[in-house]
Amino acid sequence: MNNMNQNNGMQKRMLIMTLVVFVFFIAYEYLVLKPQQEAKAALVKQEQEQKQNNVAPDVKTVVTDANGNAANAFNSADTLSSKSIGNVQTVSTIKTAKSIIEIDTLGRIAQVTLVEEKYKDENGNQIKLFEANQLRPLEVRFADVNINEEAFKVSLVVNSSNIDATTSAQELVLTQTLNGTVLTKKLTFYPDGHYDLKVSTTNEKEFFITNGFRPNVLADMYAVHGFISKLNDNTLKTIEDGKLDKNHDIVGAKFISSFDRYYTTVIYNFEKSLSVSVMPDPNGKENPQAFIHGGNNITFSGFIGPKNHKDLSALNPELIDVIDYGWFTFIAKPMFLLLQFIQGYVGNWGWTIVILTVLIKLVLFPLSFKGMVSMQKLKDLAPKMKEIQAKYKDDKQKQSMHMMELYKKHGANPMGGCLPLILQIPVFFAIYRVLLNAIELKGAPWMFWVHDLAEMDPYFVLPILMGATMFLQQKITPNTMQDEMQKKIFQFLPVIFTFFFLWFPAGLTLYWFINNLFTIGQQYYINSVFERKRAEKN
Known part of the structure; x- marks a missing residue:
């Protein structure tokens, strides 16, 4: 399969994986967590109604090894039977x-x-x-x-x-x-x-x-x-x-x-x-x-x-x-220390998140820039790529050869848009984990309607703004997808993300919103650079 087909295939798999993950979140929330919570509430009610007295659990004698150390304190999980203490x-x-x-x-x-x-x-x-x-x-x-x-x-x-x-x-x-x-x-x-x-x-x-x-x-x-x-x-x-x-x-x-x-x-x-x-x-x-x-x-x-x-x-x-902080602790720990350092000067956790987001975007800009430039080049080459695909539709080897020549001539890389994104994923998940687990955000206000950054936005302003900026970001970002179904699925992602972020902590949603804003600014800049180059050529 030629590189272009590989690129499209990879994009398709990424889209399918994203949708599967979010569908799983929905299903898990409503089919697993909710029934578990209801069952737990029923159990508590039953125990309270029965007013059970404490019963001593059956704790077995300790088994020691040759050094006299405890080898296993209990023989089974039944020894942990703990009754209601209400x-x-x-x-x-x-x-x-x-x-x-x-x-x-x-x-x-x-x-x-x-x-x-x-x-x-x-x-x-x-x-x-x-x-x-x-x-x-x-x-x-x-x-x-x-x-x-x-x-x-x-x-x-x-x-x-x-x-x-x-x-x-x-x-x-x-x-x-x-x-x-x-x-x-x-x-x-x-x-x-x-x-x-x-x-x-x-x-x-x-x-x-x-x-x-x-x-x-x-x-x-x-x-x-x-x-x-x-x-x-x-x-x-x-x-x-x-x-x-x-x-x-x-x-x-x-x-x-x-x-x-x-x-x-x-x-x-x-x-x-x-x-x-x-x-x-x-x-x-x-x-x-x-x-x-x-x-x-x-x-x-x-x-x-x-x-x-x-x-x-x-x-x-x-x-x-x-x-x-999970898998990305090695990034998340210094990220939190930086967040805490900034907050010490700013005094407001909301604006601290804004400043941290801007700093992250500036540090990662070289990677983002390369990815955006690569996507623009592929967009400009899309008509010629279609011509090659149509001309050599019966000869995949020649099609692949001419595609590679086209990429080499114009300095384009079909993987250039994906690799920078992949390299940024650990940073995104690290800041995600930091903001999700930061009890420091509890009771911390930002602006006039957000009174607690650890809780969901009570008026859904930030989730809606996040979804809107994500939609705008898609509109101005070059799209190299050839399949119409893939395009429609991709266009639906802002709606899915908005739905999930309705219940996310406001601090985390604020981070994503500010991140989208600066990504839009970067994309506008890249687009303007390419527009000037096109005008100069004409």
Whole structure:
């Protein structure tokens, strides 16, 4: 097949792939996510109506290897059976400068409410991170089955029912007296919302402790949510929700985190690494839930709240790896740092996105320029290409030879328009991931109608402008497609993109809109250059 046919074939495959991806998004949203959400809501309602009491999960005895290290804490995912805790009482409330933390009768963190003004839900209420039927942070499971069953029936005793840690660190001690052991939790809470914890038992009784199931504020198909850990060799292990079909042991973890798009419950120890067992939840959804091997005593720190870059970095620079940018992390991380640097001078995240977009377009302009020039040359050669195709329609070898001569004579490259685009894809996906996961945009306004760049545009102004500029961009961009059906499909893409961007965060839509505007400006410039050259020739 000649190069021209190869080019058309590649364009066709790219178009088909794009349409398939977006059709999949629609189908997944309405056929998978929506039914899952409805089923989950029904399950929560059923559990609340039944008012089930806590039942001790069946935790098996630890198996150790030759070195005495825990080899596998549990025999099956059934050991993670966690019942509704909606009827468990709060025994202590801790107020920090950024959150309200509630401790229940079993010594677990039952709820975390974010108190900063910008963290509000669609109803104007302060965001709460957990639902009633979730596995809670700091829940303890004993290796001894009998003690474990008793532990879920005996309430812990606290030394204070109300603690004010808004301005200084405060300590909370929880004690649970059981037949055969005494469990003690010593918690120190800090104004920034993080805590230090030491857990110990008497009589050498071994236990496991969890960071809980992830916050469930925003878990959609657009961003990764699930479990991530950082190992001693600085590699990251990510397990997405719905993708864990069997137990998985992690040895030598610096931190573990369960997260949705914007929020995390993380446990970390950078001096003594953690040994962790991760296993599917008991509801058959294959969502990861993690338990740390505590031995008979363990010390670590934790944080439950927004994945704010500055806050995580202040606790420990390595904790910024809690923010998952996916495959293009190596580009996304410096991209966010640049975004944050610009915002430090500009003071507004919306205009920061505009400036960053302009900078990216300027840096990538040489690549864009080459691609646009190549497309213009192919457009100008389209009539001659048709003549060659018609003249040598029965001799593909001669057709290909004359096409190559034509390209060489006029300095055209059939792949010249595609290659620059492909090289820009990592940058696009990196900024996409940055803006999609940036909790910093929460509550950040831009212009008079956008009050929260992390939420959808309430009046759909930006999505419509994005679609309109995408349509205009298509109109002024040379089109070398010969097939009329391909042209019609391509022309329909702005409508598809507009539809999807109706629900995208306004910050991300703003980026795409500004990107389109500058692409249009670049294309106008290239078009004018070619028009002058044509006029000079005539």
